Amino acid sequence: MTKAKPKASTSTSCAIGDPRFKALDMAMKRYQHNPDALIEVLHKAQESFGYLEADVLTHVARGLQLPLSRVYGVATFYHLFTLKPSGVHTCVVCLGTACHVKGSSKLVAALEAELGIQMGETTVDGQVSLLAARCLGACGIAPAMVIDGAVSGKQTPKDAVDKVRVLKF
Structure with missing residues (x-):
């Protein structure tokens, strides 16, 4: 039937x-x-x-x-879906095992401090959304993040902050 x-x-x-x-x-x-x-x-x-x-x-x-x-x-x-309106730019930090071991939590802390928001939020001006992904599939270049669709690997907190500063202006 x-x-x-x-x-x-x-x-x-x-x-x-x-x-x-x-x-x-x-x-x-x-x-x-x-x-x-x-x-x-x-x-x-x-x-x-x-x-x-x-x-x-x-x-x-x-x-x-x-x-x-x-x-x-x-x-x-899936990190490509969002339940909230997104900012003009998106910054997705991988929180998978390889990225976690390589320091993705330090990236998150630096980005949250720079943007003045928590993971999953969008800046007050609507410019940047900070999101998490369970795994980006970029384990070989951990810790990894994606800004507006472009994957960046082997990120330091300074690298991550420098990348989002460019988005804010």
């Missing part, structure tokens, strides 16, 4: 008339509401909305017939 797939998701009242939700519905339809397309659908959602707010996650969960906990788990596992 085959499980019936929904034709369209009507999960939230904010979806009515919002072209971003319509684009998201089209993406889910393109993937035939297949739960295995969760990551692709989340990418489309973040592209459309800028970040993955609660209503969007609920909409995706209902549209793909998945538990909200699974959608949330995937959205919080």
Whole structure:
């Protein structure tokens, strides 16, 4: 017996008339509401909305017939997804085992002090978001960080601070 797939998701009242939700519905339809397309659908959602707010996650969960906990788990596992509006620039520090052993906690401390924010926050001016990743897959160049998509390895706290200072001005 085959499980019936929904034709369209009507999960939230904010979806009515919002072209971003319509684009998201089209993406889910393109993937035939297949739960295995969760990551692709989340990418489309973040592209459309800028970040993955609660209503969007609920909409995706209902549209793909998945538990909200699974959608949330995937959205919080991958560093490319964010649940909060991001700054103009993003600085992602790897906290994986190799990076941790090589001093990523010192990078985090230096960056938090320089930016005046904690990990997971965005500066008051909206310029820089400081984020953590469980692993960037750059273990050979630990400690690693990614600024606006560019990976930098073998970072010292001074290197990291110098890189974000450039972003602030």
